[in-house]
Amino acid sequence: MVPSQLVAYSGRPERFLHLHFATPVWRHNIAEIMPHPHTDPAVFQAVITFSRQMGMVPIPLNKEQSGYVLNALNVPFLLAALELLVDGVADYQLIDKTWMISKDAKCGPFGSIDLIGITTAYNITRNIAEQSKGSAARAAAYLKEHFIDTGKLGVDVGEGFYRYPNPAYMAPGFLT
Amino acid sequence: MVPSQLVAYSGRPERFLHLHFATPVWRHNIAEIMPHPHTDPAVFQAVITFSRQMGMVPIPLNKEQSGYVLNALNVPFLLAALELLVDGVADYQLIDKTWMISKDAKCGPFGSIDLIGITTAYNITRNIAEQSKGSAARAAAYLKEHFIDTGKLGVDVGEGFYRYPNPAYMAPGFLT
Numbered sequence: 001m002v003p004s005q006l007v008a009y010s011g012r013p014e015r016f017l018h019l020h021f022a023t024p025v026w027r028h029n030i031a032e033i034m035p036h037p038h039t040d041p042a043v044f045q046a047v048i049t050f051s052r053q054m055g056m057v058p059i060p061l062n063k064e065q066s067g068y069v070l071n072a073l074n075v076p077f078l079l080a081a082l083e084l085l086v087d088g089v090a091d092y093q094l095i096d097k098t099w100m101i102s103k104d105a106k107c108g109p110f111g112s113i114d115l116i117g118i119t120t121a122y123n124i125t126r127n128i129a130e131q132s133k134g135s136a137a138r139a140a141a142y143l144k145e146h147f148i149d150t151g152k153l154g155v156d157v158g159e160g161f162y163r164y165p166n167p168a169y170m171a172p173g174f175l176t
Numbered sequence: 177m178v179p180s181q182l183v184a185y186s187g188r189p190e191r192f193l194h195l196h197f198a199t200p201v202w203r204h205n206i207a208e209i210m211p212h213p214h215t216d217p218a219v220f221q222a223v224i225t226f227s228r229q230m231g232m233v234p235i236p237l238n239k240e241q242s243g244y245v246l247n248a249l250n251v252p253f254l255l256a257a258l259e260l261l262v263d264g265v266a267d268y269q270l271i272d273k274t275w276m277i278s279k280d281a282k283c284g285p286f287g288s289i290d291l292i293g294i295t296t297a298y299n300i301t302r303n304i305a306e307q308s309k310g311s312a313a314r315a316a317a318y319l320k321e322h323f324i325d326t327g328k329l330g331v332d333v334g335e336g337f338y339r340y341p342n343p344a345y346m347a348p349g350f351l352t
Contacts (some may be wrong), residue, residue, distance in 0.1 A: 028278045057352060059274050065265045069274040072260055073285065076252040084248055089241040098235050098245040102204045103288075105281045109249065146283060 002064040003036035013041040017046055020068055023115065031056035032068040074112070075124060081109030082125065082139035092161050096169050111169050114160035118147040178240040179212035190216040190297065195223055196244055207232035208244040251300060257317035258301065268337050272345050282348030287345050290336035294323040
């Protein structure tokens with residue numbers, strides 16, 4: 001949802017905008033700030049300042065964008081990973097390993113999906129699948145069958161693709 | 177290109193497959209190994225072993241996949257970043273910062289594009305644009321106007337989105 005979808009309910013359109021955090025907020029301390037076309041620039045500025053005062057790094061967007069910056073990058077990335085898995089090109093650990101080694105990343109796409117939670121990943125893929133043809137429908141069906149229906153919903157419940165609190169991708173030797 | 181596009185020229189189809197490295201090879205030491213449907217499994221196995229002997233981490237694919245694993249993830253991810261930039265949602269440093277903080281990553285999408293080289297990024301977006309409608313055409317036009325035509329081709333020439341050898345995204349304080 002972007003601010004202009006909700007602003008009519010606010011009663012104070014010029015003082016309305018969105019402030020959005022990432023997970024976990026204390027480590028990934030970005031504060032994405034998205035105004036709508038009629039947000040007062042002084043209010044936008046005040047929220048940027050407020051974010052800094054909270055110890056966050058402000059990410060002020062110039063305009064409305066579905067998914068803000070982070071999820072506009074994350075969604076096509078995670079969908080591409082699910083596509084490789086569902087197509088049987090490689091298993092999830094091999095895909096994560098490829099990304100982690102090549103990007104010096106602490107976590108691969110399937111570790112990310114577990115952290116976000118399988119339910120959210122499923123809802124997003126299902127939503128995309130409803131709007132367009134393509135691989136999202138198969139990704140959604142895969143997540144439903146293997147994770148949603150079996151209760152393996154990610155980090156929060158102790159199991160998703162990986163088992164927590166000590167997922168295989170954090171084990172010594174995973175990247176070898 | 178996948179092996180089955182080239183195998184006819186090899187004269188030894190059952191001994192033919194692709195072995196593909198990442199950049200820079202000594203740090204991002206993956207070896208993606210892609211057989212075609214008629215590659216001898218013993219040859220596939222031998223190349224996996226050979227990759228380990230070279231100090232690489234083998235990434236054996238179960239089947240042919242355009243872009244292997246890494247670029248099948250990379251391309252939609254980088255295209256999404258270019259879309260945000262071209263749409264004017266945020267500037268390239270803000271987009272990189274968002275990704276780097278949220279993913280504990282050492283480099284964001286535009287740092288990656290510089291490393292890959294703008295020429296390659298441009299050729300890929302142009303190629304996708306020719307095959308489909310959508311944002312790739314605008315991304316290609318953007319790269320051509322601002323980088324290809326101005327000679328700012330990435331790390332190799334000392335300038336792309338960032339200037340090298342000390343790009344802004346590596347400076348202390350970038351993630352603040």
